[in-house]
Amino acid sequence: xxxxxxxxxxxxxxxxxxxxxxxxxxxxxxxxxxxxxxxxxxxxxxxxxxxxxxxxxxxxxxxxxxxxxxxxxxxxxxxxxxxxxxxxxxxxxxxxxxxxxxxxxxxxxxxxxxxxxxxxxxxxxxxxxxxxxxxxxxxxxxxxxxxxxxx
Numbered sequence: 001x002x003x004x005x006x007x008x009x010x011x012x013x014x015x016x017x018x019x020x021x022x023x024x025x026x027x028x029x030x031x032x033x034x035x036x037x038x039x040x041x042x043x044x045x046x047x048x049x050x051x052x053x054x055x056x057x058x059x060x061x062x063x064x065x066x067x068x069x070x071x072x073x074x075x076x077x078x079x080x081x082x083x084x085x086x087x088x089x090x091x092x093x094x095x096x097x098x099x100x101x102x103x104x105x106x107x108x109x110x111x112x113x114x115x116x117x118x119x120x121x122x123x124x125x126x127x128x129x130x131x132x133x134x135x136x137x138x139x140x141x142x143x144x145x146x147x148x149x150x151x
Contacts, residue, residue, distance in 0.1 A: 019089060020118060020131075027071075030071065038063070038065070045091065048089050050086040057074025070100060072092055073106050076090075097119040117133070117134045119133075
């Protein structure tokens with residue numbers, strides 16, 4: 001029997017508090033590696049896959065702005081490039097942490113609707129943060145879903 005696509009499976013929630021802490025710390029650490037000389041807006045992200053592996057990413061800008069990539073997509077693409085195709089949870093850390101539309105569509109591709117999304121509004125200079133939780137299914141109403149489209 002074929003494995004269900006990520007968006008059809010339920011996210012596992014065992015050890016939720018430790019997973020949250022692990023992802024928050026990983027995203028904040030990844031933010032330090034951001035390459036953002038143009039916006040000066042560092043973003044870090046971390047995902048945990050169904051296998052329990054954590055992958056991090058940071059935003060990487062380019063003088064040709066269209067070639068920049070967001071931290072969330074870096075983390076997800078790193079997971080996928082290591083054979084992981086199911087995201088259990090994602091955390092993004094920035095001064096005002098919210099995934100862009102492109103990132104939301106990529107998240108929907110690899111995470112079930114009940115996967116936890118953690119926003120950490122984090123200013124390293126102030127050394128304080130505000131944490132908000134939501135679910136992947138709430139990120140992008142009526143998102144394009146390849147399996148629902150028969151692809």
